[in-house]
Amino acid sequence: MWALYAEEDVLLCGHNLGAFEIVGDRIRRLTTDGVNGVWNFKKVEGNPNLIISGTYNGLCLFEKIGRNWHYKSRIRGFDESSRFIEWDAQGNLWVSHGYKGVYRLRFSKDYTTVVQVQAFEKDDFPQNVSDLVLSKINGSCVFSGKDGVYVLPAEGHSFTRDSSYNAYFRDKHFPNYLKEDKFKNIWYFHDYSVGVLRYLEDGTYKKIDYPFISLERKLVSGFEYVFVLDKENALFGVEDGFAHYSSKVVKNYQKPFKVHIRSFKALSDSVVYAMNHFEEGREEQKIVPQFAFKNNSFEISYSASFMEGSEILYATYLQGLDDGYSKWSGTRVRSFSNLYEGVYTFEVKALNSYGVEAEPMKFSFEVLPPWYRTIYAKVGYLFFIILIMLVLFVVVNRRVELSKKKEKEKQLERFKAKEEQFKNAALLSEKEMIKMRNERLKSEMVFKEKELANSTINLIQKNELLSEIKAELKRLGRVHDFRDVDKKVSALIRKIDKAITNENNWEVFEMHFGQVHEEFLKKLIRLHPDLTQREQKLSAFIKMGMSSKEIASLMNITTRAVENNRYKLRQKLGIEQGENLSAYIGKI
Template sequence: MRSLFLILFLFSFNAIAQNAEGLPFTRYFSTQDYEGGIQNWSITQNNEGLIYVANNFGLLEYDANSWNRYVVPGGTKMRDVTIGPGGEIYVAIQGDFGYIIPSNPEGERYISLADSLPEKYRNFDEAWRIFHDGENLYFCTFRQIFLFNGKGQLIDVIEPTYPPENFHFVNNRLFVNELEYGLTYLDNGKLKLFEKGEFFKGKAVTSIIPIANNHLLIFTNSHGVYTWDGTKYKIWNENNHEIFSSASVNTAIRLSSGNMAIGTQNKGLYITDSNGEILFYLNKGNGLNNRTVLSLFEDIYGNLWVGHNNGISVIELTVPFTLISEQSNLPGTGYDGMAVDDIIYLGTNNGLYSKNITDPTIQNYTFVENSRGQVYSIKEIDDYLLMGHHLGTFLINDRKVEQISDVLGAWTFVELPDHPEYIICGTYKGLLLFKREGKSLKFVRKLKGFDESSRVMEVDDSGYIWMTHGYKGVYRLHIHDELDSVQVKFYGIEQGLPSNYLVNVWKINGRLIFSTETTIYSYNEKTDRFAPDEYFSEFFDENSNISFMEQDPMGNIYYLSSTEIGVLLRQSNGTFEKNTKIFNRLKGLLNDDLQNLSILNSNQVLYGAKEGFIMYTKQGGDPSDASFDALIRKVYNTSTLKDSVIYSGYYYNGENLLSDIPEEKIPEYHYSKNSIKFEYSAPFYQGSKYTRYQYKLENYDEDWSSWSETNVKEYTNLREGSYTFKVRAINIYDQISEVDSYSFVIVAPWYRTTLAYIGGAFLLLFIIASTFYFVDSRHKKEKRLMELTQEREINQKESQLRSSEEMLEKLKSEKLKAEVESKNQELATSTMHLLNKNSFINSIKHNISSIIKRSKNQEVKKELNKIMVNIEKNIASDDDWEHFAIHFDQVHGDFTKRLKDNYPKLTPQEMKLSAYLRMNLSTKEIAHLLNISVRGVEIARYRLRKKLTLERSENLQEFILKY
């Protein structure tokens, strides 16, 4: 449950005395930022922390994340806004007044109360102010004052004798400023002249503030400021009376600190103490973007909101920081500063600037002649104020500088304990020696033996100078007695340091400590090595690379690191307590080149910033302890093409605007609208861009999300069920907000409702019972059918048994026939081989016969004739082809017989060719079998085609195979 009221904390903010430097942090919103008109007449805040502004274009709403604008019918100028007891936003506009209910999902709802007035009162020009005392509402116009009760009913009409100039509500009493008469007040429905109120006849009273003992502080537009002590009026502050008289005061309020904020027509804003002494003066170009102040409001966090003639400013008065920048005539990035006597010196990349801090009439800084360029350091050694500069070394005296060395790049300075009349200066390329001569210093020489850049140096109790280099390591330097050269010893990883990078040396509590990439180290003289410093290890983790440390006169240690900015506050028992929260406000503002902080005194620290300097002033209050709320601003249904708003941050029950939806009114959404988007914010206005958020959807997310700057979360295709979306925020000070929540229900589709499940269960039981009955009936039928089938099968099996015997005989016969056919095929193959053999033997016989005919040797002829006889005996008879043809026909279905019958003119040679083609032999193989050439086979194929009367398109081989 969101708290009804945020805690209104009061800060003891009185540390900004007259000698304070700089201007408070300010943020300006232009008309482009809030998308409204130029003039902003009134500002207020509701219980949840939202800011509302009465603007020329309507009502502006700001939640620290974005601006929203409510437009009333007619779009007329809005003059005043106030929050009613029930959360309604009452507004006064041109020709109307009423209230806005910002809870309608389709848009705000405006209810006019002026429309309920009697006809004779309705035609007024301007409703200027609204007040409420908890029970009644006062709507003030320049003709009448209308009194309404909390139910919106008119209960009285007051008509001033003279046209009112202004209205004020003080201590539950309505004051009316009538120029022709004086200052009056409302008493029992009548306006009466206030005690000695004629004093203000002809004076425009712009603000009345109650002060102690029922006294009043009364501001006029052009006649100054007065106090009323119950008997007389007197000038508030004699010294500043002329200033306030000529400033054209438009408005004034008392701040929670007890100080006063005074807004003027053309001189900006004054912040004074309770006695009228000016603490701050902000004007255009000096803290403000517009010089005209129309309205002032202090929010629950102590921020001052300023409504301008063009734009809106918010001034962070409660943070202990002020900014010294170009608006104070201090251009450039801040590097170092020093306060000496009544003068403060500040060094930037543009030069040295100074200011007398005891003279309240001096607003801006003055450039110190001959100092133009990069200033690195300002250091006081005894009576000498030294400046390290890119162009060399300078001596500062009475807001003037004197160059005492032109050696480029003077970084810093240290004293020599053993030689108090000498001072060492670290430069870009080694060390310089200076000697005191009366009120001045004289450059002596550059020391030999060391040429490293020496920006960070400290001297230990033994007189050694320890110099740390940003990326090389640590050097221990000893100046020879002749003061002309340096003895150097290097320390690095081998001597215990974690690395040679980012090492710096500081003197804290009278001893030297060394910050490194990881943690803080100290030097052990006995072992001549470095080791982690046990005392400081409890304050800094291994990721805290300290870039600067300095101790103030009270023993507090201020530091800058890569992860945080903070201070170790010294306690009464000598221990330290770490404080970082308030310094988070400096995130993104400090100089990230050569980081620096300067202790000005026991309660003021100066930080080098990207734009000038930031002054920290210790004070009693701490805004980092403020509580704040996270707010769910809008909820959208994104299931359709166009997102629709289903919740806008509040629930209106007809009487009050509630920040939470009652449990009995938790919305339910159809399953078809199960995609939901949430927008949320946290109205904490200091460093709002660093606010981060965490969310969780109960019944969906197991745990909180990680922290993120994103302020929108969408869930799609949620299943039916009850959900609660929760969001919380963490601000720049690491404070976690209260949790805001939004509960809703996704209704199940009809087929997943309880009724559907019950119906489904009954249907399932019916199906099971029907199935069981059907199966049982079918089983009985199948059983009877099975019995009949068994009888029939027995008969069939007996019949099959008889036929099986016959089948068995048939199978045996077929098997024998298959075996015969197989053997016939084998015989045909053997015959084919025999035919080939005979062909081969005939070929040999022919060759031998040729040899016999050619040979003249009778003995050779005789032997060859014997061989011929043996060949004749062993060669097969001529009927080989007939045997082959018989077996061939058995294999190929009487091929030769059918072919001979159909083509009787085929020769035996052509019949053989056809058989060989049927066997799918190649041309070469056929040539061998026919004992002719390959060309002869081709001629034979041609002749065979003619006798078979084949067309040109028909293939001989395919014809034979298919025949």
């Protein structure tokens, strides 16, 4: 059964099999076989003889004829499940679907057809990702879900979060469903809990939830129901019947309660310890039990004396092991094993459903060290370490002495080897110097021999030339014809010029010049292969730093001819204006 609707002496029932009318002790089915599951009954505003009901697969219309209700038809144009439906002030019917979103419907005049459907999805509601449930609060349609409560302003076209309702719900614990009763109180359901916003005379609300904490996890999830009898009494549908709430019942929800350690035992020991809270105070621990290291496994159980049946949460803390209390949980047993030796204190505290925290209960115990960490073992370790250190000291000193002795012997051997090495090196150096000196003397001797040979040849050639000139002059003295004298003098002058410009003399000069400037002529010819021999000679004289006058004497030409030849050489070498010819040749 999903819904009941009472009017005068007629009761309408929405059921999984359809809609039924109950009058007295008679029951009559209203819907046909094609209509399954009637969720609700909503009267058509402005027409008291019509009721619209949401079904598993759309909407259907009922009409009142006389004193009885009759099934009129299924409403065409909308086929979605319509569990939650409400009218707005403009005559639109709003429908919220479990997961498809929200719909706004407009009907024909006879309400047999939906003429306009406007769908809204989750994204149309700001900051919302959850399913929304429709309800009517203070005459307006309200949409609630896990992300907040939303409304559509009268003149607006987009949904907004309603701060007036959301302000009552902290930490984002927004209600899944809201229901307003006839006294303007707003009942809200959140997951497995329920509460009420009690309407006050000044138009505000007071949030009340403590009296309903005992109903947690007892409501029918997804089908929560509250029926308000009057201002002081309400009935809730729970899994095994009904729960009655009366506001007249006064109860102290902050009443303290006690937590107890029911048992503390080592898993290998038969002795069990317990600590309890009494009305007059906490039981004092008189003995701190000691446990051998090998029996280092414990189980502790605890509970609280809170008799209202609500879930109790516990938090534990083992001083000497934990950094602080554990998170709240319903676990009532905790185990420890492989603890290090020392004194430990176990603490447990409890929290009831009303937020009241019990005073912690404590229990201390000691884990003894293993034999190899006892004081006697540590004294033995100390003596053993001292003995080892003495032995090591003697052995190390002996090894140091031997090492020093060996090091001295090695040092002596190295000294002798170095001395011998220095002697050999000195001999080798002396031999190298003698060899280099001999090679230099040999080179100088060869050079001198070549120079002597060249000078000798040159002397011979000059002597021969002078002999020839002498003979020519003698013959010239016997000539009486002046015309023959001119011819003989001209021939003699040509012979002297030839001797001055003799190529053999250049070859001798080139040889001596190459010995001093070995790479110059090779590099000059490689860079400028089109130079004539005369231009090569001029370049060599410039390289030697000779003046134009000295070059003119050697080449048997005038100084002006030398300047002209230098100008032509600049052009062949490609030297730009402003660049020095001597500097360029000096870099080659």
